[in-house]
Amino acid sequence: MEKLTLGAEGELPIRIAEGIREAIVEGRLIVDERLPSEQELAETFGVSRPTVREALKRLAAQSLIRTQRGATGGAFVNRLSYDEAREQQVTTSTLLLSMNAVDFETACEARYALERACVPFAADRRGPDHLAAMRAEIFRQGQPGLSDEGFCASDVAFHRALVDAAGNPVLSYQLAGAVEAMQPLMNMITFSARSREWIVALHTAIADAVEVSDAPRAEAALAELSVYTVALARDIRAARQKRDGG
Template identity: 30%
Template structure:
């Protein structure tokens, strides 16, 4: 039997852990205030510098906000996807998560969002998707920035219709990180409009499947489109991560590359 070496824990880390635990248990809610520094020093039995370091970490993590000169203690903040975005970005940049795994996760998220939207979307939500699709078509001649904004509105409408807050938050974060890693795809495309029209055609198919309440088809379309769009950027070693989400009896979808 072997044991791992014990990592020394600094006092401020224990302070951070206790405050985070109170938040997770609901004992501290957004808008609540922590006690003053002096009171925290007394309760934790640590120095002022330890409390300040703990608060610095908590603020960096987006858990609390301190205002200079504010007579109240640090304020507990509501959850923000910004924190999750930073964490995912850090994982990618330290090579703990590869692009293939990120694209695979997005295939899972978008597929699930499409599936749920097809089953749960109201007529009003489908109308929102219609409006976003029409905006995508109308902005093709205006450039990719405008087109991508309309594209984002379509995905957001689908995610909202899924009724899953987690899907909405995670999809937004993963989409942003993946796109930040591949900034040259559109810029290097010899025909941006052709690429945008392919994307428009895919979104129209998704909307048709959602309107027909065909969740399986809507999910399959999401996975196929993401594979077609990103597979060429994923290493050979990570290709199986994406291919595992494609149907065994269907040929790989054609690349979006022009």
């Protein structure tokens, strides 16, 4: 961590946070290690204490550090859990999709390609809790009084259970953005025209195959769901263009 002498004042907290983050990633600052005091950091970086405080707030928002009060308090390197990182991944992916206007086909292609990578592991490692979670969502999706919002939420929960069944937290983290950010986007576009019965049938086929460890059959059902989703979106877009005289 070196003294910062360049850059606008507003950039300094960002650069300080990046410097501390780099030290954590490289292992120069380890989990549960106490960071230098605000005054010591201010002297190290050649900035004011409020600037350091703002940098620490940024790191805390990323769950990279935690603060404790009292005589033995201060800022400490946090042990970032996969669950915490997962939520950040979902938020970032959602922002990227909305801000960059990613087209439906691109999002769908990425989302299903990534999920298919989990299927062989899920078929081999699924536990009773994963199967129970998938079956519960299938049952929920079949209820006639379920709202569109409820069906969308259940759809996401079903696919999250399938991904988690792979038993690989790294894959679950990487797929969080694909499933939990892209799936709502796809749901918003297709919910008005899709067949709940057909989706429930495909979800059932996936769960049945995973339960008997038949990865090829589960992959085939997931691929069929992908084809159906893309075709549905194209039909909806064509109908809108025709309606609008495009």
